[in-house]
Amino acid sequence: MGIILAPFAWLLLFFYNLFDNYGLALILFAIVIKLILFPVSLKTKKSMIQTTMLSGKMQQLQKQYGKDRERYNLEVQKLYEREKVNPMGGCLWSLIPMVVLIALYGIIREPLTYFMNLSMEQIQLLADQLDWQTVAVANGWMSQAAMDKLVEKVASGGAAHIFENGAYNQMYLVSLINSSNIESLKAALNAQFAGAGDGLFVLNFQFLGLDLSKIPNWNFWAGGITLASVGLFILPLVSTLISFLSMKVSMATNQMNTKQPQNKQMESTNKMMMWMMPLMSLWIGFTVPAGLSVYWITQYVVNMGQEVVCAKMLKKDYEAARLAAEKREQEEREEEKRRKEEARLERARRLEEEKKNRGKKKPGQKKGEPDQEGVNKEDSREGIRAYARGRAYIPNRFGAVTPYTDPNDLIRAQMEAAAAGKTKKKKDKAEEKKEEPKPKTEDVQATAVAEQPVQPEETKPAPAEEENTQPVEMETVEVEVEQVEVEVDEDEKKEGE
Numbered sequence: 001m002g003i004i005l006a007p008f009a010w011l012l013l014f015f016y017n018l019f020d021n022y023g024l025a026l027i028l029f030a031i032v033i034k035l036i037l038f039p040v041s042l043k044t045k046k047s048m049i050q051t052t053m054l055s056g057k058m059q060q061l062q063k064q065y066g067k068d069r070e071r072y073n074l075e076v077q078k079l080y081e082r083e084k085v086n087p088m089g090g091c092l093w094s095l096i097p098m099v100v101l102i103a104l105y106g107i108i109r110e111p112l113t114y115f116m117n118l119s120m121e122q123i124q125l126l127a128d129q130l131d132w133q134t135v136a137v138a139n140g141w142m143s144q145a146a147m148d149k150l151v152e153k154v155a156s157g158g159a160a161h162i163f164e165n166g167a168y169n170q171m172y173l174v175s176l177i178n179s180s181n182i183e184s185l186k187a188a189l190n191a192q193f194a195g196a197g198d199g200l201f202v203l204n205f206q207f208l209g210l211d212l213s214k215i216p217n218w219n220f221w222a223g224g225i226t227l228a229s230v231g232l233f234i235l236p237l238v239s240t241l242i243s244f245l246s247m248k249v250s251m252a253t254n255q256m257n258t259k260q261p262q263n264k265q266m267e268s269t270n271k272m273m274m275w276m277m278p279l280m281s282l283w284i285g286f287t288v289p290a291g292l293s294v295y296w297i298t299q300y301v302v303n304m305g306q307e308v309v310c311a312k313m314l315k316k317d318y319e320a321a322r323l324a325a326e327k328r329e330q331e332e333r334e335e336e337k338r339r340k341e342e343a344r345l346e347r348a349r350r351l352e353e354e355k356k357n358r359g360k361k362k363p364g365q366k367k368g369e370p371d372q373e374g375v376n377k378e379d380s381r382e383g384i385r386a387y388a389r390g391r392a393y394i395p396n397r398f399g400a401v402t403p404y405t406d407p408n409d410l411i412r413a414q415m416e417a418a419a420a421g422k423t424k425k426k427k428d429k430a431e432e433k434k435e436e437p438k439p440k441t442e443d444v445q446a447t448a449v450a451e452q453p454v455q456p457e458e459t460k461p462a463p464a465e466e467e468n469t470q471p472v473e474m475e476t477v478e479v480e481v482e483q484v485e486v487e488v489d490e491d492e493k494k495e496g497e
Contacts, residue, residue, distance in 0.1 A: 239281045
């Protein structure tokens with residue numbers, strides 16, 4: 001942090017040594033910083049004017065896609081890309097002065113570190129020489145309770161010294177250095193730190209009768225109404241007023257090069273910024289030393305002058321850009337009008353064709369012939385049934401043609417297959433019976449033949465014939481024949497007649 005603040009501290013110290021006036025040094029410091037940052041201010045102004053010129057188109061996009069936020073953001077992004085505008089350009093560049101203000105705040109708050117190049121140990125030695133423990137309580141910079149607590153903390157080892165580098169303690173300590181004690185303080189520092197006291201000097205914070213090291217107070221009458229107390233109270237108010245005027249000038253110059261109206265969102269944003277920045281200036285003015293208010297006033301006055309200069313420098317460029325944008329918008333409106341007219345004529349032509357063709361046959365189409373492309377009535381015919389396969393039948397719609405089979409043939413084939421299966425089962429059962437083994441009765445038969453008288457042989461029918469004489473079981477098959485309604489085409493009826 002010290003490396004970043006060192007150039008700013010050197011510049012401020014240079015002006016102080018040159019004029020021996022802290023307030024004048026702050027004013028010249030603010031002017032030089034604004035001149036250095038003038039290219040940044042010009043770029044910020046350019047980006048703001050570009051964004052303002054697009055406010056009309058953004059308002060149209062908001063009306064068109066206001067309900068669809070995603071589509072609206074996409075169209076706005078396309079608009080920025082088409083117009084080559086960076087919406088964050090003005091915001092990013094405007095942060096640089098805030099960085100300078102923070103740096104200046106650190107320099108003003110710690111003059112012993114950045115002006116006199118003293119380390120923390122050297123500053124603590126200086127505080128001991130000036131009796132910081134007594135003087136800080138006597139001047140109201142610290143309460144007695146806070147000081148006692150800090151002394152106990154140092155005694156217990158919780159803190160290194162009663163002087164802490166916080167708030168504005170360095171400014172309070174510098175205000176105790178005067179021409180009567182400066183030499184003794186230098187000697188004390190050089191005794192322990194060789195050459196450390198050479199950079200010590202009396203810093204005069206007085207400017208127009210005001211002590212710029214003090215913080216303005218709301219109740220300026222508390223210690224008695226004096227010119228110094230009233231001046232410190234007025235200083236933040238002047239800073240707030242100048243800040244408000246600067247915002248007005250900036251917004252007016254942003255509208256200098258365009259006649260397009262702003263949309264509601266941009267107007268609300270500008271109004272919020274117009275009041276927020278002055279209020280921030282007022283808060284800063286009553287919470288920091290008065291020196292920052294002097295810097296704040298100076299940089300706002302210079303900023304108003306820069307806004308007018310930037311607007312005049314950019315006026316010619318943006319007048320040409322405005323004319324080009326208006327010409328482009330006119331061409332876009334004419335193109336849109338032409339497209340709408342072509343669409344209207346095309347709709348009128350189609351309606352006229354529909355009226356003319358209403359109730360008329362297509363050329364070459366016969367009565368009763370299907371008008372669907374690829375449909376042929378003859379492909380669907382089977383015998384006298386004109387639409388056996390359907391009115392929208394196309395043979396190759398789903399691949400190859402499925403061969404047609406008469407349902408009676410299918411039923412007859414199923415009956416024959418069932419009868420053949422049953423006959424085959426019966427033959428298989430008969431063959432199984434023939435192949436069964438017979439019992440051995442040769443000895444019994446021989447004895448019976450010997451005992452019985454011989455009788456004449458009787459002729460017996462063959463077993464095969466007996467099997468053939470057995471009654472055959474017949475199975476009745478009931479066939480349900482579906483009645484088919486035949487649709488006869490009108491042309492075929494005429495031919496039959």
